Amino acid sequence: MVTKTGSKTAGINVLRADNLNSLDWLVHGFSTRAGGFSKVYGRKTLNLGFTKLDERQTVEKNRAAFLKELGNGVASWPIITLRQVHSDLIHCVVKADEHPPGDGVITQTPGLLLAVQTADCVPVLLADSKQKVVGAFHAGWRGTVKRIVEKGVGEMHRYFGTNAANLRAAIGPCIHSCCYEVGEEVRDAYRSQFSYADELFREVRDSDPVKEKYPLLFMNARAPGHGPDEPKIFLDLVAANRQQLLDAGVRSRNISASDLCTSCRTDLLFSYRKEKDATGRLMAVIGLKP
Numbered sequence: 073m074v075t076k077t078g079s080k081t082a083g084i085n086v087l088r089a090d091n092l093n094s095l096d097w098l099v100h101g102f103s104t105r106a107g108g109f110s111k112v113y114g115r116k117t118l119n120l121g122f123t124k125l126d127e128r129q130t131v132e133k134n135r136a137a138f139l140k141e142l143g144n145g146v147a148s149w150p151i152i153t154l155r156q157v158h159s160d161l162i163h164c165v166v167k168a169d170e171h172p173p174g175d176g177v178i179t180q181t182p183g184l185l186l187a188v189q190t191a192d193c194v195p196v197l198l199a200d201s202k203q204k205v206v207g208a209f210h211a212g213w214r215g216t217v218k219r220i221v222e223k224g225v226g227e228m229h230r231y232f233g234t235n236a237a238n239l240r241a242a243i244g245p246c247i248h249s250c251c252y253e254v255g256e257e258v259r260d261a262y263r264s265q266f267s268y269a270d271e272l273f274r275e276v277r278d279s280d281p282v283k284e285k286y287p288l289l290f291m292n293a294r295a296p297g298h299g300p301d302e303p304k305i306f307l308d309l310v311a312a313n314r315q316q317l318l319d320a321g322v323r324s325r326n327i328s329a330s331d332l333c334t335s336c337r338t339d340l341l342f343s344y345r346k347e348k349d350a351t352g353r354l355m356a357v358i359g360l361k362p
Contacts, residue, residue, distance in 0.1 A: 083106055083107035083108075083116065084103075084104075084106060084107035084108065084118055084137060084138060084141045085103075085104045085106045085107065085340075086101040086102070086103065086104075086138075086141050086142060087101065087102040087103075087104065087244065087245065087330065087332075088100060088101055088102070089102075089197070089242030089244075089328045089330075090328060091240045091241075091242065091326060091327075091328045092197065092199055092240055092242050092328075092358075095199060095201060095240070097204060097360060097361050098199055098206070098358070098359075098360065098361070099142060099144045099146050099185070099357075099358065099359045099360075099361060100197055100199075100206075100242070100356075100357060100358040100359070101138075101141075101142050101356075101357055102195065102244040102245060102330070102354065102355075102356045103118055103120055103138055103354050103355045103356075103357075104118065104245075104340050104341055104354070105117045105118055105119070105338075105340060105341055105342050105352060105354070106118060106340060107137070108134045108137060108138075109130050109133050109134055109137070110126050110130050110131070110134060110352060112125045112126050112352075113125070113126075113342070113347075113350070113351060113352045117352055118134050118137070118138060118352075119131060119134055119342070119352030119353060120134055120135055120138060120189065120352070120353055120354065120355040121189045121191075121352060121353025121355075123351075123352060123353060125350065126352065135151065135355075138355065139151075139185070142357070144361060145361075146185060146359065149183055149184065149185045149359060150168035150183075150184060150185065151185045151187050151357070152165055152168065152171070152177060152179075152184055152185065152186050152187060153171055153187050153188075153189065154171065154172060154173065154174050154175060154176075154177055154188065154210070155171060155172065155173040155174070156173075156174070156175050156188065156189065156210050157173050157174065157175065158175065158212050158214040158215050159173070159174055159175050159214075159215060159218065159220070160175070160176075160215060160218035160219060160220045160223055161173060161174030161175060161176065162174060162175075162176035162177065162178065162207075162209075162220065162223060162224055162227045163176070163177050163178070164177075164178050164179065164227065164231050165177055165178075165179050165181070165184065165186075166179065166181050167181070167184075168184060175188070175209065175210040175211070175215050175220055176207065176208070176209040176210070176220050176221075176223070176224045176227070177207065177208055177209075178198075178205060178206065178207040178208075178224065178227055178228055178231065178232075179205070179206060179207075179360070180203070180204065180205045180206075180231075180232055180360070181360070182359075182360040182361060182362040183359070183360070183361075183362045184359055184360075185357050185358070185359040186206060186207065186208040186357065186358050186359060187208060187355050187356065187357045188208045188209060188210040188355070188356050189210070189353040189354065189355050190210060190244070190245075190246065190334075190353065190354050190355075190356065191334065191342040191343060191344040191351050191352070191353050191354060192212075192246060192247040192252075192334050192335065192343055192344045192345050192346075193210055193211060193212035193215070193246060193247075193309075194210075194211040194212070194216070194243060194244070194246040194309050194310065194313050195208070195209070195210060195211075195243070195244040195245075195246065195354070195356030196208070196209040196211055196221050196224075196241060196242070196243050196244070196313055196317075196356075197209075197241070197242045197244070197356055197358045198224060198225070198228065198239055198240070198241050198358075199239065199240050199358065200228060200232070200234045200235075200238055200239055201238050201239070201240055202235065202238040203232050203233060203234055203238070204360055205228050205231075205232045205234055206358045206359065206360055207224050207227075207228055207358070208356060208357070208358050209221050209224050211309065211313050212309075213254065213258055213307060213309065216309055216312050216313060216316070217258075217261050217262055217265055219265070219316055221313050221316045221317060221320075222316040222317070222319060222320045225239065225317070225320035225321065225322065226320065235321075236320050236321030236322050237321060237322075237323055239317075239321075239322045239326060240326045240327075241317050241322055241326060241327045241328070242328050242329075243310055243313060243314065243327070243328065243329035243330065244330050244354075244356045245330045245332040245333070245334055245337075245341050245354070246309060246310065246330075246333075246334055247309065247333060247334050247335045247343065247345060248308070248309075248310060248331075248333035248335075248336070249274065249306050249307060249308035249309075249310075249311070250306070250333060250335075250336065251306075251333055251335035251336060251345070251346070252306055252307050252308075252309060252335070252345075253304050253305065253306055254273075254305055254306070254307045255305065256305065258305075258307060259273050259305055259307075262307075262312075266312075266315075268315060271311070272307060272308050272311055272312050272315075273305055273306065273307055273308070274305075274306050274308075275303035275304065275305055275306075276303060276304045276306065277301065277303045277304070278301065278304070310329050314327055314329065334346070334354075341354060342354050
């Protein structure tokens, strides 16, 4: 479950996970498109990514406004971002000038704000309630099939001795199975990696009342060798990442997930797929208070 807080002055909304809110040494949040200073993606939007259509100065202004809205004195904290490449590369950072290629970042250093950017992909934030370790992960279908979140739990254990049973996980807004249509090659990739792969997909066939009433007419009209229309395939990335967390040892009660779909809610969120690449970037952030 994710709760929302909003600024009365800037119109900026920050989404926060209930299961992370209770950790008083933690700062976290998921941005929305509401508020901000960008005008290329609609009136007053909070684009937090350095995209090709927006001006860098405007994005920096948006980021400053977002950090101010986060509160807790983080306005001066450096943001640790990655050059995201849809990988399973995870980095442990200890200082502010690190921006390596990859899609996962972890730290035990206070005063750093770990960030991943999304516009449909799954943002996952992890916090170790005992060791005070945090992580941020960007999981598109490629990163998910490479088990980036599952490996992230392992890296937190390797570097800091994290016990997965002490982890709290928050899955932020992303594209949901209602809208995430994929090709057969994606399902094949998941089947090669996960025994439960078929549970992550659903098939939908287009309904045509004329075809249903007169099926023989359409069968006879087909060229030799052509079969029935292929079904549409939809992938549930939220379920896929939740299962990886469970397999890594995170307790079910410690996992929360937003029910907001980026493709359904372009009034509130950015969607690369729905908006045909003419869209901004959301940001999921997490950090330790000094």
